[in-house]
Structure formats: structure tokens, C-alpha cells
């Protein structure tokens with residue numbers, strides 16, 4: 051069996067390692083992949099468009115393609131592959147707008163009574179400015195309509211900050227045309243949770259809950275990143291919050307997807323906020339999270355390929371998990387998520403115990419060197435968070451590269 055995975059991060063390396071662990075005879079292909087994926091499979095080159103990838107998959111009889119990164123989804127890769135008669139895991143272009151178009155997602159939530167923070171939509175700067183000038187304001191999140199490479203969200207706490215952010219987004223176009231329309235959303239204090247699920251076109255089957263550490267500095271300070279660490283399960287996702295999530299978010303989402311004919315075979319990620327004992331949906335992603343994947347796959351007992359194959363034929367899916375905790379620490383290049391240097395030699399990789407994943411590193415003349423902002427994902431597993439965390443950070447000590455940076459509070 052030949053499987054193609056689209057993406058280039060630790061998530062794709064984790065997915066590949068899990069598939070191989072459960073099914074020794076599969077052949078893996080990645081596009082574009084990274085230094086880690088090149089060891090467990092073949093990285094494809096020179097496939098600049100989703101159409102090129104479709105031709106490759108058809109010609110080389112790829113059995114299943116799994117989309118890791120949203121970039122491919124928003125290029126319509128699923129529609130293209132399906133037109134070629136190829137099997138692909140991910141939402142078609144219209145359903146991917148649940149991630150790619152925040153106004154579409156909010157309207158969907160409103161229509162189906164899915165609990166989400168209050169919001170207003172603005173299509174022009176003057177009206178948005180007026181919104182802030184005419185009233186006393188509480189903290190709000192200003193969000194660009196498009197996803198802006200994960201960066202189009204600015205939290206503001208007073209009028210001056212709000213006006214500055216509006217100017218940056220709508221006048222100076224700091225996030226490009228993704229800021230032509232904005233959402234101003236009530237800011238909720240609370241605990242964030244990531245719930246990743248698989249949707250088989252009929253049912254949504256949630257994975258274990260996860261917690262993502264989004265900010266670059268300890269205690270959630272500084273700039274937003276793609277994720278500096280994660281833990282599974284999320285300690286704030288209690289039984290009563292699960293019940294609240296299913297009733298007020300998961301079930302109405304399923305109803306909406308079926309009613310709007312947005313059915314697909316793929317992953318649906320619920321970005322949640324627990325505030326005052328109620329769970330709110332902040333956003334959907336239509337893929338697995340990174341670095342959540344790196345903490346989830348090591349705890350998955352079930353065969354991941356069988357789960358995917360079952361979802362293609364609408365077969366009932368149940369997923370078994372190890373009753374353990376996992377903790378992933380992301381090692382990054384100092385300066386990330388802004389400017390950083392690459393090409394630094396990494397030592398210690400040979401001494402690492404599994405699980406660990408390459409996010410942005412490659413092998414050149416027998417040496418590992420950094421090639422991106424997020425470089426390595428080190429995962430610790432244990433019976434408690436304390437043990438998982440200790441195992442992760444003990445491993446981190448083995449790795450060295452110039453300007454290495456990581457958060458010290460993952461799992462605390």
C-alpha cells in the first residue's frame with residue numbers, strides 16, 4: 051500500500067511514524083516533507099500545484115493521501131484528487147472554508163446554535179473604528195477573515211490598542227487581503243482546549259482532548275506561534291465539560307455539516323475555550339493540529355490506517371487509547387516566530403529515545419542542521435503529567451544547537 055502525506059512539519063512525521071509502526075509493509079511518500087520524513091519515506095520534489103500532486107498520485111497508484119497542512123486544503127487538493135478518482139483524507143474546498151473563512155465559520159455556528167463568543171463583522175475600516183469609538187470597551191479579539199498563516203488574531207484591551215490594530219489590519223494590510231474583512235469577537239478568559247476528531251461523513255468521533263501552548267514565552271506571554279508544546283489529555287476537559295461540548299458544539303456541528311452538505315472524510319479540529327464552566331467554540335480547523343498530533347499519536351492504541359479505511363466506507367469507528375499522559379516540547383530557533391537563523395548543527399539526535407519528531411531539520415553530509423523555526427518535537431510519556439513532563443525535559447537535555455529555544459513550562 052502506498053500512502054502520500056501532504057505537509058512538512060512534526061505532525062506529518064508523527065503521522066508517518068504511527069502508520070509505519072502499525073503497518074510495516076506500507077510505502078510512504080511526503081510532499082514536501084522534511085529531514086525526518088525522508089528517512090521513513092520518500093520526499094517528493096517539484097510538485098508545485100495540487101494538480102501536479104494529483105497527476106503524481108494517479109501515475110504512481112497512490113492508494114491513500116492524507117492532508118496534514120491546511121494550505122493544500124485551501125488549494126482544493128481534495129476536489130482535484132477526487133476528480134482523479136483518488137482516495138484522500140480531508141475536506142473538499144467548500145468544507146475547508148470552515149477553517150479558511152472565519153466569517154463563513156461564524157455564520158455556520160450562528161445558524162446551527164453552536165455556542166461561540168459574541169461577535170460583529172466589519173467590511174470597512176470606518177465602521178469598525180466607529181464601533182470602538184462609540185462605546186466603552188472590554189478586551190476583544192480582532193480576527194482577520196482569512197487565516198493569515200495562523201497570525202491574523204490580535205487581542206486588544208483598550209481603544210488605543212484597538213485603533214492601532216485596526217489600522218495595521220485594514221489600512222496597512224499587515225496580513226494582506228485576509229484583513230479586508232474582520233471579526234471583532236468578545237474575549238473570554240478561560241482555558242483553551244483542542245479537540246481533534248475524525249469525521250466519516252456520518253459521525254464525528256473525537257480523539258482524546260489536548261492542550262496547545264500557543265505563545266512563545268512561558269505563562270502564555272509574547273507572540274502567537276504555531277504551537278510551542280502540547281499535552282494530552284487536557285486536564286480541564288472534565289466529564290461535565292465533555293457533556294457540554296457534545297451537546298452544545300459537537301452535535302449541532304454534525305447537524306450543520308449534514309444539512310449544508312458539507313460532509314467529507316477527514317479531520318475536524320475544535321478550538322475551544324472553557325469559561326465560567328461552559329465551553330465555547332473559538333474556531334474550526336479542518337485538519338489535525340500541530341503539535342497536538344505529536345502528543346496524540348503516541349497514545350493511540352488503534353491502528354490509524356484501519357481507522358482511515360473504516361471512515362472511507364462509513365464503518366463505525368472506535369478508537370482505543372493508552373491510559374497515559376503525554377507531553378511534547380517544541381525546540382525552536384531563537385527569534386521564531388519572527389526572524390531567526392537556520393543552518394545550525396544539531397547534536398544529540400542519536401541519543402534520543404522515541405517518540406520524537408523532526409519539524410524543521412535536514413541531514414546534510416551526515417550532519418543534522420536546522421532548517422526552520424520549529425526544529426524538533428520531543429515527547430515524554432508517563433502515568434502522570436509530572437512523569438511525562440520529566441521524561442520530555444530529560445530528553446531535551448540531550449539536544450544542542452546554537453540559539454536553541456524552548457518553553458520551560460509545558461505540562462506544568
Ligand code: GLY
Pocket residue numbers: 200262276277335338339340341342
Ligand atoms: N496547534 C494549533 C494548530 O495546529 O493550528
